[in-house]
Amino acid sequence: MLAAFVTRTDADDPISALQVGERPAPDVPEGWARVRLKAAGLNHHDLWSLRGVGLPDERLPMILGCDGAGLDDDGNEVIVHAVISGDPVGLIPTGDETLDPRRSLLSEVHQGTLADEVIVPKANLVPKPAGLSWEEAACLPTAWLTAYRMLFTQGQVRPGQTILVQGAGGGVATALIALGRAAGVRVWVTSRDEGKRTRAVQLGADRAFESGARLPERVDAVMETVGAATWSHSVKSLKPGGAIVICGATSGAAPKNAELNRIFFLQLRVLGSTMGTREELGRLANFLLTSGVRPQIDTVLPLERAREGFEKLASGDVVGKVVFTR
Numbered sequence: 001m002l003a004a005f006v007t008r009t010d011a012d013d014p015i016s017a018l019q020v021g022e023r024p025a026p027d028v029p030e031g032w033a034r035v036r037l038k039a040a041g042l043n044h045h046d047l048w049s050l051r052g053v054g055l056p057d058e059r060l061p062m063i064l065g066c067d068g069a070g071l072d073d074d075g076n077e078v079i080v081h082a083v084i085s086g087d088p089v090g091l092i093p094t095g096d097e098t099l100d101p102r103r104s105l106l107s108e109v110h111q112g113t114l115a116d117e118v119i120v121p122k123a124n125l126v127p128k129p130a131g132l133s134w135e136e137a138a139c140l141p142t143a144w145l146t147a148y149r150m151l152f153t154q155g156q157v158r159p160g161q162t163i164l165v166q167g168a169g170g171g172v173a174t175a176l177i178a179l180g181r182a183a184g185v186r187v188w189v190t191s192r193d194e195g196k197r198t199r200a201v202q203l204g205a206d207r208a209f210e211s212g213a214r215l216p217e218r219v220d221a222v223m224e225t226v227g228a229a230t231w232s233h234s235v236k237s238l239k240p241g242g243a244i245v246i247c248g249a250t251s252g253a254a255p256k257n258a259e260l261n262r263i264f265f266l267q268l269r270v271l272g273s274t275m276g277t278r279e280e281l282g283r284l285a286n287f288l289l290t291s292g293v294r295p296q297i298d299t300v301l302p303l304e305r306a307r308e309g310f311e312k313l314a315s316g317d318v319v320g321k322v323v324f325t326r
Helices: 044-051 140-154 171-182 194-203 231-236 260-265 278-291 303-315
Strands: 002-006 018-022 032-041 069-072 077-080 117-121 125-127 162-165 186-191 207-210 219-224 238-246 269-272 297-302 321-325
Touching (some): 002 303, 018 303, 032 077, 044 303, 077 140, 125 278, 140 171, 140 238, 140 278, 162 171, 171 186, 171 194, 171 278, 186 194, 219 231, 231 260, 297 303, 303 321
Parallel strands (some): 162 186, 162 219, 186 207, 219 238, 238 269, 297 321
Antiparallel strands (some): 002 018, 032 069, 032 117, 032 321, 069 077
């Protein structure tokens, strides 16, 4: 079968490590299911995998890709949930696979979705609503699911509240803007780049500010993906009792000032958030269906042209998702 995969990693020139060609079709173990993919989304996770981050040599060769949607062997239209439990046939007792310390994402331990076929535990299949296209459905399992959990599960954001999204422009930030607006939330964003601020407003943000700018008023919650560079601003931007929800730290994980005095005195909440559950992915898909919100797609390419998509993502010249189709 055709796949985009890696047999060696390269930290300095990751695209050079990408291969597009034939791989053996997977066997289907007991309790697992085959999905014949119709569309698969590209993520920065795939570029990091080419660099070798989270993908040691002993796991190679590895088919890349976390996001996908297609048909199972019974002809059902499904979305592939990318979080694989350490007990892949079942779920951990809490029912929340994101809390399983042995969890992984597709393309880290198990082969990924940038291929004709992928196998996953049967519990990882989520029905695809008929109202979502294959390309739209394939955008959901990573960035959009992360944003959904940050907003509604961890942050418990409610209609009428105001949130601040640090670092407009990324896939998670774009999803936060769209989902927040659809839920009746006032969304403010920050960016150092004027073009990204303008684009965020076009995508639905109520206001956009320069990074670190003083806000007109404090917010109910901050969605934090940047880390050290924006941490102090995030803490100072919150109302008493507000929450920071963190899903990443692209600028570093060790801020110079942790602002602990402000955190305890104002009773602020600091919440980690990683991906989401199968149930949350199902709710996300149905929320898109009922709200009319759809992921913004920058480029759709056949899988044979995967290298073009990787190069486009690596250049930063994207507004929305890159999707490969079969």
